[in-house]
Amino acid sequence: MAPIYARVTIDGKRAEISLQRQVSVTYWDTKSKKTTSRTPDGKALNTYLDQVYAKLLLCHKQLSSDFELVTAKSIKARFIGQDETHKTLLDLVAYHNQNMKGVLKPGTLKNYYTMENYIKRFLVQKKRTNDIFLKHLKYSFIIDFEQYLRKGPSLQNSNPLNNNGVMKHLERLRKLMNFAMDLEWLEKNPFARYKLKFNRHKKEFLSKEELKIFEEAQLDDKGYETVRDIFVFACYTGLSYSDVRQLNENNIVRGIDGDYWIFTQRQKNEQPVKIPLLDRALYILDKYKTYPELNNGKLLPVYSNQKINVYLKEIAASLYIYKHLTFHSARHTFATTVTLSNGVPIETASKMLGHTKISTTQVYARVLEQKISNDMGDLRSKLNRDNDGHKITAVK
Structure with missing residues (x-):
């Protein structure tokens, strides 16, 4: 033979x-x-x-x-x-991840690696293959992969992903399909008729009264006090966790008005941010100016994000504030309670938050009942006066 x-x-x-x-x-x-x-x-x-x-x-x-x-x-x-006409799905994933190093943030790229692991597991367990040609991808593949993510155990534990977790992975896969179209590796996009369905969760923030309670609370534990102070600092600056953690002496400068400002760049989108420092934020910076554990010119002793979120929940519970607080709640508090509710224009708030689009700020913004009441009260006062400024009395 x-x-x-x-x-x-x-x-x-x-x-x-x-x-x-x-x-x-x-x-x-x-x-x-x-x-x-x-x-x-x-x-x-x-x-x-x-x-x-x-x-x-x-x-x-x-x-x-x-x-x-x-x-x-x-x-x-x-x-x-x-x-080139016979590229596979895993060829595309590998090409994307290799070429996006240094372009995407490490955290974002990590999510693509996680999605790659889900795809490999799905292909082996459900499609009985190690890979699939891009030209064989159809709408049914997307639906099958969605159901697999919903019903199968996650990579972290035995529980399936929640809806938004599933949608985020499908969003990344859709971006990869668009990438394949740009590379001309794919003639027809299987995502052309697929719509992502995210659940809108209530974004927690502190009201004016709750923020005051948070600020004035006497906390016996030193760690709790530090976490509370850093959270409050973020409430008055709108900075995210990574931005607060990277804050150093060079970021504090005299602004156009002669007062202290924060000049920095957002870690997420590299958008330049300029924020006037409010008195409460300045007080916290002064408080930790001589903190012994600070190094490399850092301004605040920031714990890990996970540890901060655990502490925030325990602090909130001790103060009888029954909200699911995370460090990101500080940005919502800044956007809603500190700025917009006090008459700061949404364009100004958007600039300080480092958003590239106003629509992004609108997700954070909450029009509170008190703000509606105040605005309508001003309108009522204007409407109830004649052209000469005399008050008009309603007659029943």
Whole structure:
């Protein structure tokens, strides 16, 4: 028995392709390039060899029609599915992740690696394959992957992902499909008719009264006090956790008005941010100016995000504030309670929050009942006066 190869020769250059078949040397006809065996297996082999020859001719025709460079190697690559038109889903993921290093933030790139692990597990467990060609991706693949994420255990524990967790992974996969379209690796986007369905969660923030309670509370534990102070600092500056953690002496400058400002750049989107320092924020900076554990010019002793969030929940419970607070709640508090509720225009708040679009700020913004009452009270007062400024009295 001898293995069968297809040999492609163009301009004297050769490429050989293993056909994963064997034949008895006794029955091999070197002239016709076929077996002379009349058995069913022999006939099936000859039919297969005819199909291989036809496919090789088709590969040559396709490359010529697309004005591609036609070589023995390019025909072989097209035949075995290793050229640009036969890219797989995992080829796309690997290419994206490799080229996005240094472009995407490490945390964002980490999420793409997590999504890659979900895809690999889905392909093996549900599709019984290690990979899939991009051209074979259809709308049904997206639906099946969504259901797998909803019902299967997450990578972290045995519980399935919640709806928004599923949607975030599908959002990343959709971005990859758009990337494949840009690279011309994909002709039709399987996400073309798919709509992401995020659940809108109530974004917690402290009211004016709750913020005052938080500020004035006497906390016996030193760690609690530090976390409370840093959280309050974020409530009066609108900075995110990573931005507060990176804050150093060089970020505090005299502004156009002669007062102290924070000049920094958001870690998330590298958007420049300029924030006038309110008195409460200045007080906290002064309080930790001589803190012994500070180094590298850092202004505040910031714990890990996980530890801060645990402490915030315990502090809130001790103060009878029954809200699911995280450090990010400080940005909502700044946007809603500190700025917008006190008449600061949304454009100004958006600039201080480091948003590139007003619509992003509107997600944070809450129009409180008290603000509505005050605004309508001012309107009522204006409407109840005539042109000469005399008060108009309603008559029942």
